[in-house]
Amino acid sequence: MTRSLTLRRPDDWHLHLRDGEMLAAVAPHSAGFGRAIIMPNLVPPVVTGEQARAYRDRILSALPADAALKPLMTLYLTETTDPADVVAAHSDGLIAAVKLYPAGATTNSASGVTNFDRVRPVLEAMAEAGVPLCVHGEVTDPAVDIFDREAVFIDRVLDPLRRATPGLRVVMEHVTTADGVDYVSANAAGGAMGATITTHHLVINRNAILAGGIRPHYYCLPVAKRETHRLALREAAMSGQGPFFLGTDSAPHSDRAKLQPCGCAGCFTAPNTLAILAQVFEEDGKLDKLEAFASLNGPAFYGMAPNPDTIRLTRQDGAVAYPSEISAGDETVTVFDPGFPLFWQTEPA
Ligand SMILES: NC(=O)N[C@@H](CC(=O)O)C(=O)O
Numbered sequence: 001m002t003r004s005l006t007l008r009r010p011d012d013w014h015l016h017l018r019d020g021e022m023l024a025a026v027a028p029h030s031a032g033f034g035r036a037i038i039m040p041n042l043v044p045p046v047v048t049g050e051q052a053r054a055y056r057d058r059i060l061s062a063l064p065a066d067a068a069l070k071p072l073m074t075l076y077l078t079e080t081t082d083p084a085d086v087v088a089a090h091s092d093g094l095i096a097a098v099k100l101y102p103a104g105a106t107t108n109s110a111s112g113v114t115n116f117d118r119v120r121p122v123l124e125a126m127a128e129a130g131v132p133l134c135v136h137g138e139v140t141d142p143a144v145d146i147f148d149r150e151a152v153f154i155d156r157v158l159d160p161l162r163r164a165t166p167g168l169r170v171v172m173e174h175v176t177t178a179d180g181v182d183y184v185s186a187n188a189a190g191g192a193m194g195a196t197i198t199t200h201h202l203v204i205n206r207n208a209i210l211a212g213g214i215r216p217h218y219y220c221l222p223v224a225k226r227e228t229h230r231l232a233l234r235e236a237a238m239s240g241q242g243p244f245f246l247g248t249d250s251a252p253h254s255d256r257a258k259l260q261p262c263g264c265a266g267c268f269t270a271p272n273t274l275a276i277l278a279q280v281f282e283e284d285g286k287l288d289k290l291e292a293f294a295s296l297n298g299p300a301f302y303g304m305a306p307n308p309d310t311i312r313l314t315r316q317d318g319a320v321a322y323p324s325e326i327s328a329g330d331e332t333v334t335v336f337d338p339g340f341p342l343f344w345q346t347e348p349a
């Protein structure tokens with residue numbers, strides 16, 4: 001049995017760090033990643049280069065002095081986004097990507113896009129300048145079943161949008177279906193598409209949310225699908241194939257906001273993500289593919305070098321303890337429970 005594993009330092013290509021007291025509480029839990037794509041869905045959202053710069057400074061102040069993490073900022077695409085601001089922020093190295101939320105699709109997405117024609121000039125400028133578009137891929141049409149919203153998005157929105165904007169590089173964020181995996185695999189040639197896969201979608205299917213009682217801490221968007229889809233995600237993540245890389249979508253919410261008649265979507269996985277990943281890759285006999293997924297494929301897609309340094313994961317004889325919750329100001333935030341004991345631990349540097 002493998003007892004230890006040395007990897008290029010991993011990156012997180014989809015991370016929510018929030019702001020204020022929540023930022024202060026959660027940022028240290030992602031400090032061991034080399035880089036992270038920081039999601040812009042604050043209230044109000046991060047829409048201009050100036051706002052991204054100020055948010056990056058707040059993140060850097062919230063990180064411990066010895067943190068490895070370099071935040072890679074994104075702008076939240078709105079129907080009034082200025083193409084010139086996007087291109088300038090990208091060429092200054094301030095942002096790595098732009099994030100598209102269909103209006104109303106997920107947490108803090110009210111300022112997202114309703115009419116895709118209105119963002120066409122921005123998308124064209126991005127295609128021209130090589131700025132990737134990160135997409136929350138779900139339709140918001142209330143007539144579409146929530147478990148079908150990703151698959152329908154591909155046909156109704158994503159594919160037409162990509163055809164209308166040749167050269168636009170797209171990341172399908174937190175892909176949750178076999179349909180998403182197949183679409184990305186079929187369209188990834190030449191780096192045209194990538195996909196992030198979360199830690200929690202490798203672990204849970206929709207039963208985790210609903211069987212034997214309702215479990216709000218497993219509710220996230222896109223919602224976990226049936227088992228066949230989870231297996232397709234595991235296969236993609238463990239394939240070593242270039243377009244698939246880690247984006248934890250660690251999305252902290254206070255327990256107060258989660259445990260409501262209408263609770264928020266999001267799983268907070270930052271504290272135990274690597275331990276869970278090592279375990280699921282080990283379970284499938286694919287530990288040798290973890291580095292491609294967590295440390296190599298993401299930078300290759302974004303045109304960056306892998307991190308120069310490494311981390312070491314070791315397998316313990318007994319289960320490793322991690323906090324079941326953390327505090328953020330007066331609030332608590334529950335850490336994702338994979339439902340099985342964890343044995344892998346990141347060695348202190
Ligand atoms: N994934 C989630 O369930 N929630 C995210 C938003 C998102 O990534 O869609 C959040 O910001 O809480």
Ligand SMILES: [Zn+2]
Pocket residue numbers: 106136173174221222
């Ligand atoms: Zn999303």
Ligand SMILES: [Zn+2]
Pocket residue numbers: 014015016039249251
């Ligand atoms: Zn997210």
